[in-house]
Amino acid sequence: MCAAGCLNPRSHDDERIRKGPDFPIQMNNRIAGIGMTSQRTRMRMIERLRDQGVKDEIVLNAMAEIPRHIFVDEALASRAYDDVALPIGFGQTISNPFTVARMVELARGGRILNKVLEIGTGCGYQAAVLSRVAREVYSLERLAGLLSKARVRLRDLGIRNIKLKHGDGHAGLKDKGPFDAIVMAAAATHLPEMLAEQLCDGGRLVLPLGTREQRLVLVERNGDGFTQSVLDPVKFVPLIAGMST
Ligand code: SAH
Numbered sequence: 001m002c003a004a005g006c007l008n009p010r011s012h013d014d015e016r017i018r019k020g021p022d023f024p025i026q027m028n029n030r031i032a033g034i035g036m037t038s039q040r041t042r043m044r045m046i047e048r049l050r051d052q053g054v055k056d057e058i059v060l061n062a063m064a065e066i067p068r069h070i071f072v073d074e075a076l077a078s079r080a081y082d083d084v085a086l087p088i089g090f091g092q093t094i095s096n097p098f099t100v101a102r103m104v105e106l107a108r109g110g111r112i113l114n115k116v117l118e119i120g121t122g123c124g125y126q127a128a129v130l131s132r133v134a135r136e137v138y139s140l141e142r143l144a145g146l147l148s149k150a151r152v153r154l155r156d157l158g159i160r161n162i163k164l165k166h167g168d169g170h171a172g173l174k175d176k177g178p179f180d181a182i183v184m185a186a187a188a189t190h191l192p193e194m195l196a197e198q199l200c201d202g203g204r205l206v207l208p209l210g211t212r213e214q215r216l217v218l219v220e221r222n223g224d225g226f227t228q229s230v231l232d233p234v235k236f237v238p239l240i241a242g243m244s245t
Pocket of ligand 1: 092122239241242
């Protein structure tokens with residue numbers, strides 16, 4: 001399909017992604033959850049996502065597997081499966097489950113993904129979901145404090161196919177690309193061309209675009225050309241230039 005390192009359906013083990021990566025999520029009582037954080041509560045969230053129009057079973061399976069309550073403060077754990085955005089510290093938020101599902105579904109576009117880049121690791125939840133639908137995930141975060149907490153959570157869950165990096169997502173990760181998909185978890189004011197250039201042929205970039213009024217935008221690469229579709233209204237924290245501790 002495109003240059004080395006990208007989507008190659010013939011050499012790719014579809015089944016492995018369909019069933020999830022080889023290494024299962026490591027379970028203990030806290031991770032498995034009880035009551036408002038139990039698997040049953042998680043499955044109710046999945047049913048709600050279906051009702052809201054999420055159709056991609058691979059995405060739904062991924063979200064059924066990842067314990068969202070582990071990614072928020074313990075005091076908020078009982079709300080982790082509600083359809084709300086939640087604070088994750090440092091003035092940032094984790095998107096509501098529908099927005100995560102929608103973005104990952106758009107990024108996948110029904111394909112098996114090899115390499116994916118996320119801009120804005122935050123608490124690490126979306127990266128964890130991506131780790132179940134892609135072979136390799138890179139995630140960039142500008143705030144070192146959030147990144148180190150995400151690193152501990154992902155390690156505790158036994159997720160090993162995510163590489164977290166401290167950096168400004170505006171530039172992407174040229175040396176690790178090209179990517180089958182790039183997902184931005186913070187709103188840009190204009191289309192970041194440098195990121196679009198890091199897509200494979202056939203690759204997809206999903207991002208919130210705008211300031212007060214924001215829309216989800218899907219950019220698809222076809223050879224040297226790009227098509228852009230403007231989709232749902234959304235509300236994200238802004239993409240901010242530079243790094244911080
Ligand atoms: N995907 C995240 C959502 C995080 S919110 C999750 O599942 O929790 C958006 C994140 O983008 C914030 O953590 C913010 O610090 C980060 N961010 C904002 N501008 C950035 C930039 N230029 N580069 C990297 N990360 C950025």
